[in-house]
Amino acid sequence: MNSFNVKPNIYFGQGALEILREILTEKVLIITDPFMVKSGTINRITDNITSKNISVFSDIVPDPPIELVVKGIEELSKIKPDVLIALGGGSAIDAAKAIMDFSKKILSLDHMEFIAIPTTSGTGSEVTSFSVITDKEKGVKYPLVSDDLLPDKAILDPDLVKTVPDFITADTGMDVITHALEAYVSIDATDFSDALAEKALVLSFEYLIKAYKDGSDIEAREKMHNASCLAGIAFNAASLGINHSIAHVLGGKLHVPHGRTNAILLPYVIEYNANIIGYDNKDLSRAAKKYHNIAKLIGLPANNVRMGVKNLIYGIKNLEKSMKMPVNLKEAGVDLDKLKEGREKLAEMALEDGCTKTNPRVPTKDDIIRIIERITM
Structure with missing residues (x-):
């Protein structure tokens, strides 16, 4: 029940x-x-x-x-x-x-x-x-x-x-999108949390860039404020996943703003969770199918699951590019030497984070390390 x-x-x-x-x-x-x-x-x-x-x-x-x-x-x-x-x-x-x-x-x-x-x-x-x-x-x-x-x-x-700076609007807006997507593919997701996550994502992809470009656009500000709340209710019910698990440990270690860390991780976590191998669309994961559904909802080309997941990742990257966000930790100003010796420990801490248990794909320590390595490039 x-x-x-x-x-x-x-x-x-x-x-x-x-x-x-x-x-x-x-x-x-x-x-x-x-x-x-x-x-x-x-x-x-x-x-x-x-x-x-x-x-x-x-x-x-x-x-x-x-x-x-x-x-x-x-x-x-x-x-x-x-x-x-x-x-x-x-x-x-x-x-x-x-x-x-x-x-x-x-x-x-x-x-x-x-x-x-x-x-x-x-x-x-x-x-x-x-x-x-x-x-x-x-x-x-x-x-x-x-x-x-x-x-x-x-x-x-x-x-x-209304007066929130554009770079904070970008960071926090990507946090909304991450919350909603992680709640949507969580193993604890339900019809109720899905409805909230879907609406939060539709609003975010429509209004985030508007709020970023013109902070005085009160409609865009109100819609993003509502989207943030909707995504919050969704993940409060369904929890999150390894995007947040990794962001928690990296934030504590490297002091990169939380939303920015989430944004850098998100394309790689989607790719990991979808786990689409080869060109056969059979036996696709539940997460891949749900990412595909989101791509359709926000109007991206999604004739099949593979295309939907791919275009969702591209759509997120393009959104981040439009808001001049860093695409990796180096661009975020992180001293990468701090990560060289501590990746295994960080991966272990991420695995122990409470958000990991509701991730749609069960990660190993090596999986987490590979994701961290990909965002340092």
Whole structure:
């Protein structure tokens, strides 16, 4: 028996922030990063809250470390807010999730409401039971997985993403596509997660390049914001695969932005998962057939499975080229000497990552090493 549910109440579209006016409690804590404060974006939140007892914890940094979570718990324990708001990209929301979850367990703050407000269109963290925290000393990213991490409300206001730089739009947009594709071919995929993943992909291939070229295109921004959320719900239900497993270990080691690492890996992971050998279209994998279906959905030539998979890979590469994205780790500015001695260890860590178990093809350590080698060229 399978099940499917969506916990966060989702408010979306222009003006969605007005739902904050319904907050009638006394104490509010906002967890965010310094840029949200410096740019004045945080005022868009506070101006919609009637409470005058608002505190801000703005120490969030990319790839939030364990030490930051501890500091956030200490701050929350002093305030004991009625409402906790996470404002920012994946790092802010992930950190807030960890801070919220540990604080509830330690301080018994079961009454505290948790609201997530994303300011990038990529992670889908506002609707997932995942959080990624980094051990900087070991260079390892640890995924936390629990339904207790799910926010109570998610607010998707496209006005908050209009000023996102084009290169971040590219990185986060490719993260959306990776989330949706991995959820779609996951061994835990269902009709429900497939429907969400398909819609996220159709929206992304239509609107990502528009959002990249013109950040003020509010329709494109709104559609990508929605696509990110849809893909988040899809992978929260179906999980992901080795694209993310490898990206997690490479991100912890090499500090390349997560979405960019996913984008570099994606064509090679699709090719690996599809596993089309020779020119015989018999005995094709389930993943290959599903990639073929996506190629048809987004309007690529796909007269047969082989052509569909091939053109999906080309389509992704062309999209990345149009957004001036690096095609390998060298172009991403990585010192490749750091990888020479550590590939086996990285491959072992990727195999142990929680996302690997739902990949459509069971990888070996050598498979992971070969994929890593291909993205260094």
